[in-house]
Amino acid sequence: MAGSDVLSQAEIDELLSALSTGIVSAEEIKSEQKERKIKVYDFKRPDKFSKDQIRTLYMLHENFARLINTYLSAHLRTLVHINVASVDQLTYEEFIRSLPNPSVISIFQMPPLKGNVILELNPNIVFAVIDRLFGGTGVAPVKPRPLTDIEEAIIRRVLAKMLEGFQEAWKQVVAVEPRIGAIETNPQFAQIVPPSDMVVIITLQAKIGQAEGLINVCIPYLVLEPIMSKLTTTFWVALGTTKQVTQENITTLQRKLQRTSVPVIVELGRATVTVQDLLDLAVGDVLQLESRFDGELSVIIGQREKFKCKPGLVGGKVAVQITEVMLKGDENDE
Template identity: 75%
Template sequence: MAGSDVLSQSEIDDLLSALSTGVVSAEEIKTEQRQRKIKIYDFKRPDKFSKDQIRTIYMLHENFARLINTYLSAHLRTIVHVDVASVDQLTYEEFIRSLPNPSVISIFQMRPLKGNAILEINPNIILALIDRLFGGPGLSPAKPRPLTDIEEVIVRRVINKALESMQEAWKQVFVIEPRLDAIETNPQFTQIVPPNDMVVLVTLQAKIGQAEGFISICIPYLMLEPIMSKLTTTFWVASSMAKQSSPEMMSVLQRKLEKTRIPAIVELGQVSITVQELLNLAVGDVLQLNSRTNDDLSVIIGTREKFKCKPGVSGNRTAVQITQIISQGDDNDE
């Protein structure tokens, strides 16, 4: 047991029980603690990404999954679920061997980062997506097949939209401009880095209607190496807080709020009538309101009464003069 391991309460109880019954002696525990601990390390598969970096990549692609989920649900008009299943680091050769043949393998750039990355979509998912876009119920064929030329054009549009979602998800850490280069169907013809180079593999579980499959995002370590220092939760949180509280951001939000249009209504009065009276209304009928001619009128902004006013004219236009400000319901009073 490593020194950093944390025992649960049940494990502590079992250990105390073993000590009291003599199954395990305190001397054996001390001897085990004095023994040298050896951690197996494979030089063919060096760990390039720390746990914190893996966690940050996981969180980035959780945002990506939410964005692509929203897009597909609206675009396909069916139930879609996309969730991050895992984030692992492995060699590029191991990743390629895990892909089915045929598959839909999109090779794309992440400018200004150098090199290429891969977005692979399981054939079950992509064929169900195509069936749904062409007016079908969203079923995938029993046997996977390569895409036709027309289907590839449709898939390119969907993948380009997915890359836009990736750009939106990554902007919290680093601004990238993904661009689709090519679509391949045979994994053996897709060599973006040497076989033994390390990559980070983000696996997403996708479900479109009755079809299920995986979406894989493979990003080489060499591509992410220049921004490795930014792939930490600390940097992400600091960046998010800085953007939220920066004067520039506050100024942008204020300008947008000032341009927002909201309805302003001056209510002359109210009256309650029956449905029968409403049906019998004709031109020339008079309805008696519940307000008097000298009463202040209500000014309703949005859905709340915010002011009282007096009716009048300004020049040759009908106008009102504010006589009272109603603060009830303001954020400061809630």
């Protein structure tokens, strides 16, 4: 990511050159580290996310990384390793400038939260997936290029599965339903918020076979603003604890169960016949049942025999009188 506290490759080369030539010594660097450090604060881009909220987002997307790691490993049948590298907050303009061109930028929504979110995949990862799905070894081309229509259709399916993992990871905080919209290859055409708006960037380090690259999830602050209070470790841990069972909960559950309808069947009897006898049955034939006319009948609740009864009449209607309660099917036997 491009940022004020990140060195460019040219600055790193210059620093290494200074160390090798003796212009800057390792002792000077160590002495500078011991001095009191002053953190630079830019009032034009105030921090929107607390450290606790950043930590919660990190844990959420660790689960997301595990889910897509499992999916891609099984789908591509090759070695896949994905883990969360960092969670940073910066302006949307800084994020867009850090993306390669071309890239694969999926813009999706996550109702009921408003606004758009970006899932960006490095071209090396995308083409390794495509090559593997088309029967190759998973080698990305030397020079990245935009996706063809067929390749985009394939990647849409992969992205849809990845967003299922995103939905599963986020349900611990809020139930969202991610929906893919447009897929862009030029970062300049992916404008989901004004350039100066703050966003949180979750960066995943991905390795598929021999191909390596980054997967970035860009979530604007405006999208997360309604649920900022839920993005705390305390709230997240509280959701995972088991609710204490109280007498009030038990009474409510019993009351709901008592209003539940269940089928009640009185079985007059059973008979066993051959298929040939069944085919020869005609009007007037008599089937002899295994039960006696003066014996008890079975009362079946759902699929279990629960009572014994005797038939009779009540007010001109057929009825049964319970004579015995069967222990079979009791809750103690479950």
